[in-house]
Amino acid sequence: MNHPKASPFSRVEQKVGLSKIIIEYSRPSARGRTLFGNQENGEPGLVPYGRIWRVGANESTKISFDSDVIIDNQELKKGIYALYAFPEKDQWQIVFHNNSTHWGDGRTNYNPKEDALRILVLPIKTHDFQETFLISFDELDHNRASMIWSWGNTQISIPIQLDTKSIMQRQIDKELSSSASAQTFYETARYYQEQGIYLIEALSYVDSAIEKGGDTYYYHRIRSLILADLNRYTEAIKVAELSLELARKEGKDEFVRLNENNIRKWQTLLPHNK
Template sequence: MPQNFLKYYIHIVFCGIFLVTQAQITHPKASPFATVEQEVGLAKITVHYSRPAVRGREVFGNLVPYGRIWRVGANESTKITISSEMEVTGNVLPKGTYALYAFPKADTWEIAFHTNTTHWGDGRKNYDPSEDLFRITVIPKQIPYHQENFLIAFDFITHNSLQMQLTWANTQVVIPFSVHTEKQMDAEITKQITENPTAQTYYEAARYLQEQQKDFERALGYLNKALELGGDTYYFHRVKSLVEAELGDYESAIKSAKKSKELAAKEGKDEFVRMNRANINQWSVLLKEH
């Protein structure tokens, strides 16, 4: 091949490649990508998914056919990552990342937590049910409002559980998660109090027990230790009053609440002044009844 022709050929090929590359246009996606993160107890759930819109179409049973795998969104498969072991309706979900798939029907859905996260979309013929970690069955419900873009959200969040809600058009399904926060917290409290506890250590341990409505005697011991090491603070006395009231010692609870109110007023914490005042009135009534 003549040298001049070779140079011309290379030039034409290069220009063609350049023009093809330059012709690629970045455009907005019809189903925009979204990420939702939610803490629950000491753990975190992260979901990456895309949000298709209804756009006047019939969704379930039509756009999303019944009885066929759905990627729970659009574009690539929906991914869910959990930072520590959880349970879903009694099934153990180890720490890690999973593809989330659904098999909708008119009256029930199957939700699959799938270990193969490499498939694009629903995987189609490459999807292998044996790679499901497990499946659960959930009941879809009709909601009294219209959700235009597919939405994954979390609600009913406690230290130990939450609900993941999949909502689109007028349909919603709920997936319940539970975490082992109590076991983790008991270990954490023991570790921190054994190693090098501070006033804040004792306070946070007591506050957790008070919020969980458990071990009030132990919580009171921790609060007394917090006050011994850290001195008077409105929030130490505030939680102490709540614990004493749970133990039925309304006289001590009122005394602690008055101290908390006094200290909160000095720091301009009006909300704590109001909360303490309300509790003092409530416990004064209960004290008279006893």
């Protein structure tokens, strides 16, 4: 019989750069109970210090990565892992476990020989109370994220790093090795400009995009940004003026404003204005 669970199932999917992290777990609620450590009368709380915790309820909490990651300066291969923790008052051991099939709190089935990775983290005491256990992600950019566990007044933050630059470069190399389109050249140039890398190559790629795809406000906008990054402000202003004109013709008010702002900024950086 299908019936509602006291600790309902939840699934979290987070994109980080070009990689995906998925967490499947159950969410217990505090319901007035002491969560970690001992109660005031000395009796164990829901998760006693030093005892393995399944990081949720019901079956093992699972985390999957579709790319290799770095956690606490240690490499973890892509795959599916069970998450376990050994809470203590001042520090927690966090375990990424190769066997993700266990049911229950882990005390009977957990085998440390099957650990893929262990790290130590410091628990954070929070002012706000989180009634129902929550796993979320914060501090996101192309290359990293923090996995956050929150329950009661305790929070755990686990930094996860990804080598998005290498993943993206492999994709670029593959796309450029065939008959690349104007859009491929443009997206490559835009990515390099956003990351502040390979700017000379980026300029060449956006020129190829313009040659293949013609004059567009967004091609020329990226070209102006690359030139400015190369400190070639006079050229950047001329290209931004062209991008502005093309954007105005298409009614792209936001890009008109962006180009106007850049032109004003770059004019102050010209040698005669210093």
